[in-house]
Amino acid sequence: MFVRGLKRKCFDGEEDIEGTLAGIKAIPSYNLQRQSLLDMSLVKLQLCHMLVEPNLCRSVLIANTVRQIQEEMTQDGTWQMINTQSTGQASLDRLVSTDILCRSSREQAEGKHVPGYGTFNKDFEGDQGQDSSETMSTASSVQAPRNLPSNVWEMENPQENKGNFQKSLDQIFETLENKSPNSVEDLFSEVDNSYYDLDTMLTGMMSNTKMGHCDGLETFSSPTNTASNSNCKSDLNELDHIVEILVES
Amino acid sequence: ADIISTVEFNYSGDLLATGDKGGRVVIFQREQESKSRPLSRGEYNVYSTFQSHEPEFDYLKSLEIEEKINKIRWLPQQNAAHFLLSTNDKTIKLWKISERDKRAEGYNLKDEDGRLRDPVRIKELRVPTLKPMDLMVEASPRRIFANAHTYHINSISVNSDCATYLSADDLRINLWHLEITNRSFNIVDIKPANMEELTEVITAAEFHPQQCNVFVYSSSKGTIRLCDMRSSALCDRHSKFFEEPEDPSSRSFFSEIISSISDVKFSHNGRYMMTRDYLSVKVWDLNMENRPVETYQVHEYLRSKLCSLYENDCIFDKFECCWNGLDSTIMTGSYNNFFRMFDRNTRRDTTLEASRESSKSRAILKPRKVCTGGKRKKDEISVDSLDFNKKILHTAWHPTENFIAVAATNNLYLFQDKVN
Numbered sequence: 092m093f094v095r096g097l098k099r100k101c102f103d104g105e106e107d108i109e110g111t112l113a114g115i116k117a118i119p120s121y122n123l124q125r126q127s128l129l130d131m132s133l134v135k136l137q138l139c140h141m142l143v144e145p146n147l148c149r150s151v152l153i154a155n156t157v158r159q160i161q162e163e164m165t166q167d168g169t170w171q172m173i174n175t176q177s178t179g180q181a182s183l184d185r186l187v188s189t190d191i192l193c194r195s196s197r198e199q200a201e202g203k204h205v206p207g208y209g210t211f212n213k214d215f216e217g218d219q220g221q222d223s224s225e226t227m228s229t230a231s232s233v234q235a236p237r238n239l240p241s242n243v244w245e246m247e248n249p250q251e252n253k254g255n256f257q258k259s260l261d262q263i264f265e266t267l268e269n270k271s272p273n274s275v276e277d278l279f280s281e282v283d284n285s286y287y288d289l290d291t292m293l294t295g296m297m298s299n300t301k302m303g304h305c306d307g308l309e310t311f312s313s314p315t316n317t318a319s320n321s322n323c324k325s326d327l328n329e330l331d332h333i334v335e336i337l338v339e340s
Numbered sequence: 341a342d343i344i345s346t347v348e349f350n351y352s353g354d355l356l357a358t359g360d361k362g363g364r365v366v367i368f369q370r371e372q373e374s375k376s377r378p379l380s381r382g383e384y385n386v387y388s389t390f391q392s393h394e395p396e397f398d399y400l401k402s403l404e405i406e407e408k409i410n411k412i413r414w415l416p417q418q419n420a421a422h423f424l425l426s427t428n429d430k431t432i433k434l435w436k437i438s439e440r441d442k443r444a445e446g447y448n449l450k451d452e453d454g455r456l457r458d459p460v461r462i463k464e465l466r467v468p469t470l471k472p473m474d475l476m477v478e479a480s481p482r483r484i485f486a487n488a489h490t491y492h493i494n495s496i497s498v499n500s501d502c503a504t505y506l507s508a509d510d511l512r513i514n515l516w517h518l519e520i521t522n523r524s525f526n527i528v529d530i531k532p533a534n535m536e537e538l539t540e541v542i543t544a545a546e547f548h549p550q551q552c553n554v555f556v557y558s559s560s561k562g563t564i565r566l567c568d569m570r571s572s573a574l575c576d577r578h579s580k581f582f583e584e585p586e587d588p589s590s591r592s593f594f595s596e597i598i599s600s601i602s603d604v605k606f607s608h609n610g611r612y613m614m615t616r617d618y619l620s621v622k623v624w625d626l627n628m629e630n631r632p633v634e635t636y637q638v639h640e641y642l643r644s645k646l647c648s649l650y651e652n653d654c655i656f657d658k659f660e661c662c663w664n665g666l667d668s669t670i671m672t673g674s675y676n677n678f679f680r681m682f683d684r685n686t687r688r689d690t691t692l693e694a695s696r697e698s699s700k701s702r703a704i705l706k707p708r709k710v711c712t713g714g715k716r717k718k719d720e721i722s723v724d725s726l727d728f729n730k731k732i733l734h735t736a737w738h739p740t741e742n743f744i745a746v747a748a749t750n751n752l753y754l755f756q757d758k759v760n
Binding site: 125128131135144146147148149151152154155156159160 | 401403404405429491492510511538539540541543560593594596597600647650651653656
């Protein structure tokens with residue numbers, strides 16, 4: 092059967108499972124199934140942002156599915172449980188973010204496929220119960236494309252997950268409505284001021300706000316390079332200049 | 341770019357138009373019966389090909405507008421020329437297809453090959469005469485209806501008054517006059533004030549075949565609204581609301597997605613309408629709003645595979661459906677190049693395949709069967725072997741005869757009833 096994209100996480104109804112012990116282990120719990128469906132939907136929604144012009148019907152249907160899952164999880168009480176876990180890991184998020192940002196630009200450029208339409212806030216994803224620990228470790232290795240953007244763009248303090256979630260859905264529709272290069276500016280309007288080392292990069296980005304989203308991301312890596320290089324160069328030049336003056340006089 | 345995106349017979353059935361992803365329209369014409377080639381009746385040959393839409397760029401949003409033809413609708417023929425409407429995501433165009441089989445000869449100021457004649461040498465005036473020439477079919481755009489849709493156009497429908505038509509996108513429906521391109525009336529608007537509250541979109545719309553004031557539109561939530569344009573200028577309030585109550589036992593996370601209606605078509609007699617959702621086709625009596633009168637399962641064996649179909653996006657495929665001329669049989673497509681026909685009177689259904697191997701010229705199609713579980717019989721195909729890339733989304737039925745056109749990706753198949 093033709094399957095593309097994600098690794099299959101969900102199990103369809105009547106799979107041929109014998110009633111052995113091994114068989115019983117293979118049947119996933121309803122929660123796990125629901126969780127993977129939620130994850131899949133969120134990735135789909137984010138991919139929507141990457142398309143030239145997202146199909147509104149598809150986006151609406153996926154968003155409704157996500158909302159439905161969220162409502163059920165809230166009723167279950169699963170949502171609350173995940174919430175409390177998140178605040179504990181908030182500081183870890185920040186540490187990881189700084190780590191990524193301080194890496195060399197080349198390493199960042201190698202982090203594949205960074206989906207740039209990042210007004211969609213994904214911090215709640217990293218916080219969800221079952222695979223939260225794995226998410227953290229994968230985030231620090233910068234391999235998982237999903238987590239790279241969430242840590243890079245996520246500057247705000249972790250709030251109520253539900254509030255974020257709703258906000259994310261809202262942002263999706265807003266972006267769908269007004270697809271413009273200015274969303275890059277929107278991204279940075281939420282930047283937490285404590286990240287002063289971002290300033291150079293941001294300056295580089297801001298001057299390129301008229302470019303398309305992907306272009307904007309590509310330049311993300313370069314300003315870091317040029318900034319540091321030019322800093323070095325200017326330092327050297329200044330030094331030369333001073334030496335010159337000293338020598339001349 | 342050769343992927344066929346729409347198929348439509350004209351009112352007489354003599355012409356068959358197809359639109360493709362590359363913005364081209366190809367029109368086929370039925371061969372006239374002739375004594376020298378008695379079997380040629382029923383063959384369709386290419387009549388005209390033209391580029392209807394070109395890719396465009398929306399500078400405001402930095403987005404490309406696809407040239408893919410979403411729908412073609414013919415106008416009823418009123419003179420020797422044929423007219424059709426073709427639309428992509430944003431712009432509708434009215435095309436005139438006309439034949440030219442004569443040309444004028446004997447001009448005064450120029451020669452037969454077009455060179456200007458020396459005025460000094462012209463001694464007398466002559467009247468140009470019409471001489472026959474090889475048939476030439478010309479397509480020319482007569483009207484361009486642009487800039488009226490913010491969202492993607494999914495349907496167009498010509499009114500029975502032959503003067504107006506509607507165009508529907510995800511959130512709005514506009515009414516146009518065929519002669520006027522700089523103005524259209526918005527008759528349905530379901531865009532919420534706050535886009536964050538958007539939960540439902542328009543998926544298809546059609547005018548009633550006889551009542552020029554009535555039209556229907558379907559939604560992504562599986563509902564159909566019938567509106568009467570006489571009641572108010574803005575038809576946000578429906579006259580009738582068709583929805584089947586949900587079966588609580590079969591509820592799943594995918595219930596809403598599979599209930600989304602991908603196509604709605606009135607029957608020729610105007611008494612019924614048919615809707616296509618992901619797994620079934622439903623026939624509704626216009627006088628009964630609370631449930632359909634008939635429901636046909638297209639590929640129920642996919643119900644247990646919905647999660648995988650969601651993963652690979654197949655669950656969002658939009659299948660169309662069509663009636664035969666007598667409204668006794670309905671047809672719709674499925675996967676693996678299968679298409680299904682349901683006889684409303686006998687309740688019998690058939691599954692046929694549109695593929696090169698099974699469609700040799702004049703060969704009779706063999707009915708196919710999908711095996712759902714257990715032992716697979718010979719000639720049956722198991723659900724897991726189905727090719728989900730081979731989907732038949734567009735089919736059309738000749739208005740009066742048993743001729744069908746089936747579009748399988750970039751191939752067009754024409755089948756006719758074996759009883760000739």
